[in-house]
Amino acid sequence: MLNTDPVLALLSRALDAAALRQSVHATNVANVDTEGYRRLEVVYSAELQRLNAQGPAVDANEALGWAQAEPEVVESADAHVKLDQEMAQMAENAVRYQALLGAIERTLGMLRTAARDGKE
Amino acid sequence: MTVEAIAAVGAQLAATAPAAVPAVPVAPPADMNAIASMTDLLPSHSTRAGEGVFDQLVNSLGQVDAGIESSGRAATELALGQTENLHQVMIGAERTRLQFELAMSMRNRVLEAYQEIMRMQV
Amino acid sequence: MGMFGVLDISSAGMDVQQARLEVAASNIANSRTTGKDGAAYKPLAVVVRSAIAEAQGAAGMPTTTANLPMPVVAEVVQQDVAPKLVYDPGHPDADEKGMVALPGVDPVTSMLDLISISRGYEANLRAFDITRSLLQRTLDLGRSR
Numbered sequence: 001m002l003n004t005d006p007v008l009a010l011l012s013r014a015l016d017a018a019a020l021r022q023s024v025h026a027t028n029v030a031n032v033d034t035e036g037y038r039r040l041e042v043v044y045s046a047e048l049q050r051l052n053a054q055g056p057a058v059d060a061n062e063a064l065g066w067a068q069a070e071p072e073v074v075e076s077a078d079a080h081v082k083l084d085q086e087m088a089q090m091a092e093n094a095v096r097y098q099a100l101l102g103a104i105e106r107t108l109g110m111l112r113t114a115a116r117d118g119k120e
Numbered sequence: 121m122t123v124e125a126i127a128a129v130g131a132q133l134a135a136t137a138p139a140a141v142p143a144v145p146v147a148p149p150a151d152m153n154a155i156a157s158m159t160d161l162l163p164s165h166s167t168r169a170g171e172g173v174f175d176q177l178v179n180s181l182g183q184v185d186a187g188i189e190s191s192g193r194a195a196t197e198l199a200l201g202q203t204e205n206l207h208q209v210m211i212g213a214e215r216t217r218l219q220f221e222l223a224m225s226m227r228n229r230v231l232e233a234y235q236e237i238m239r240m241q242v
Numbered sequence: 243m244g245m246f247g248v249l250d251i252s253s254a255g256m257d258v259q260q261a262r263l264e265v266a267a268s269n270i271a272n273s274r275t276t277g278k279d280g281a282a283y284k285p286l287a288v289v290v291r292s293a294i295a296e297a298q299g300a301a302g303m304p305t306t307t308a309n310l311p312m313p314v315v316a317e318v319v320q321q322d323v324a325p326k327l328v329y330d331p332g333h334p335d336a337d338e339k340g341m342v343a344l345p346g347v348d349p350v351t352s353m354l355d356l357i358s359i360s361r362g363y364e365a366n367l368r369a370f371d372i373t374r375s376l377l378q379r380t381l382d383l384g385r386s387r
Contacts, residue, residue, distance in 0.1 A: 037313075086365070
């Protein structure tokens, strides 16, 4: 049940992407003065699919189907690292990361409560 | 014992001791005033006529289920990066968790009450 | 490597800015250092490279945090900037025409360098802090309740 819960799996995969994003932002910042360096970014297939899909919120199972591929690091179109933009994007990603952590915590918490039969 | 028999016992309890167990009305977290509507998680002392304690429990479980489903949809949107209002998602998730724990707590107390009754010497 | 390794990358980034700072300080301190016969101070510059940056053109794209490019100070070079010639026949380093060669260090460039270094260092520091904070929050998953 814990292995097959689609919402938990989707949240976990999104967290992978957010963690990779944090690493890539930090790498871009560290390499701002590196000769010949081209800016990197993370591409996450489920997010792209969602942007292309129209209509209201999708089923977690369907979304999980989109998220089968691992998040990827690619060179961004704009090769130049702009520190202010990079830091702003990093801050935004950090908030998303914590939101995803919170959602996972709550989902696990409910399962834990159910497993303990409602007692502490 | 079947569910109907248990419900019948509950109905008898409700008849003999009105408002002994407060009803917990919970609305699904789909509405916009998430913070304001948290107050409706508090118990109100109205036991509807003819409704047993177990019926109320079953009702509230149905609402918890709806809450979990809606919270799952919000989590999916968060995972896909489509969340417009982060606070709505978080408040909704917290609501669902509280509903769930309240329902579990209620279910435990009702079970304890039932066990008490079954232990009584007739 | 995961996010723990990324702390090393931010740390390397700070080292790079530190090196740039040392070189900039040297340039500013030596902005009036003369020398005889072309031995005047030449401004220095830092060359930063990273192993994977060189391979970026090729198919070696990093896909995981295991091989993200880490910046390293490859070398410190003397910049071939023409010296400023100033007429001062009484100066010990004046040549036969009475001209003294001063280092071609442009003070404006030096100040801009300092600002850039300061921003770069601070950005790396904040990145380090954010990564550390996210790691701590992740470790707390499932701890309470």
